Amino acid sequence: MAPTGQRRSGYSRRAQYNLFTGYIIAGIGALVGVVLLVLSLFQPHLFGGLRGAASDTVSPATETSATVRTGSKSIWESVSGYYRAGSKNAALRREMEIARIRLAEADAVRQENLRLKGLLGLRDSEVKPVAVARLVGSTASSTRRFAYVGAGRDQGVRVGMPVRSPRGVVGRILETGGDSARVLLLTDTESVLPVRRAKDETVAFAEGRGDGLLRIRLINLGINPLEVGDLFVTSGAGGYYRPGAAVAILVEKADDGGLARMVSDPAATDFVSIEPIFEPEAVTAVATPTETELAD
Known part of the structure; x- marks a missing residue:
């Protein structure tokens, strides 16, 4: 008599039924998949409700993840901005100092122009300067x-x-x-x-x-x-x-x-x-x- 572990499925009717049932379920699944694929191609609106229901189901989870992602990004920007604030302030101070210097130079040029206009007024008199x-x-x-x-x-x-x-x-x-x-x-x-x-x-x-x-x-x-x-x-x-x-x-x-x-x-x-x-x-x-x- 051959050992039990060496038996093939053909020797057990129960095993044969299980294998046959699996084939039937796989065939039905493939057939249903083909039918759904054909319907989605030629009648896409038929599954709109199902897609909406699925979207509504997963929407809370996606909103939570998006909120977490946005919040973490804002926190990172705040932290990095805090560390960059010193260099930005220094750059702004340099720009303000340069602007004040330019304003002082412009004021000096304006005053010099006024003095030169006064001297030109002397030229317009009857005495011509040497x-x-x-x-x-x-x-x-x-x-x-x-x-x-x-x-x-x-x-x-x-x-x-x-x-x-x-x-x-x-x-x-x-x-x-x-x-x-x-x-x-x-x-x-x-x-x-x-x-x-x-x-x-x-x-x-x-x-x-x-x-x-x-x-x-x-x-x-x-x-x-x-x-x-x-x-x-x-x-x-x-x-x-x-x-x-x-x-x-x-x-x-x-x-x-x-x-x-x-x-x-x-x-x-x-x-x-x-x-x-x-x-x-x-x-x-x-x-x-x-x-x-x-x-x-």
């Missing part, structure tokens, strides 16, 4: 007060020529080079300029003190008619300066005159106009002229 140049430097720590301009003999500048800003007189040319010149400022201790009060014919001398102020010394002594706030202009005496150019404003009254400050502060002046000498024939010494000689 040159318009930048005031490139001045002495501030010495009793001698000099400045330097970026124009010289090559531009037609000569010793003794008046130097003006849009506001008023700055000084006169003391020495010239090829492309530069030295200016004797009105506040220098060797500068003496004939002036008059703008509202009348009260004449005086504006003498430099070396400290940024001018000493107004009246020619006719007696009762001092000056008042604080009086404006003094050039008188035209001596032949160097044209009459009527603003010089100084009185800030303190004294027995024989007073103290005045320059209308045109060299420290706040960028560009100046160099004008021809008012009366060249009246100037007899132009090598090293002084206003004291002119007063005499």
Whole structure:
């Protein structure tokens, strides 16, 4: 007799029935699948309800997963944004600093344009400047007060020529080079300029003190008619300066005159106009002229 484990299915009727039933179920399943496939191809709307029901069934689960995915993404973006905030703030600060610098530069350009327009206004007057140049430097720590301009003999500048800003007189040319010149400022201790009060014919001398102020010394002594706030202009005496150019404003009254400050502060002046000498024939010494000689 053969062992039980070596039997084939044909020797057991029960096994044969189970195998046959499996074949039948597989055939029916395949047939149903073919029928459903044909119906889905030619009548797709027949399964719309089933698809909707299936979608409704799985919708809560998909919404939950989508919410979790979106939330985790937002959290990650928040964390990464927090760590990037420092570099972003630093970049914004740099941009703001650059913007402030650009605004300051634009404001400086605007002010320089206004000053240049003032000098162009001088050009439109009856006096044609010899040159318009930048005031490139001045002495501030010495009793001698000099400045330097970026124009010289090559531009037609000569010793003794008046130097003006849009506001008023700055000084006169003391020495010239090829492309530069030295200016004797009105506040220098060797500068003496004939002036008059703008509202009348009260004449005086504006003498430099070396400290940024001018000493107004009246020619006719007696009762001092000056008042604080009086404006003094050039008188035209001596032949160097044209009459009527603003010089100084009185800030303190004294027995024989007073103290005045320059209308045109060299420290706040960028560009100046160099004008021809008012009366060249009246100037007899132009090598090293002084206003004291002119007063005499």
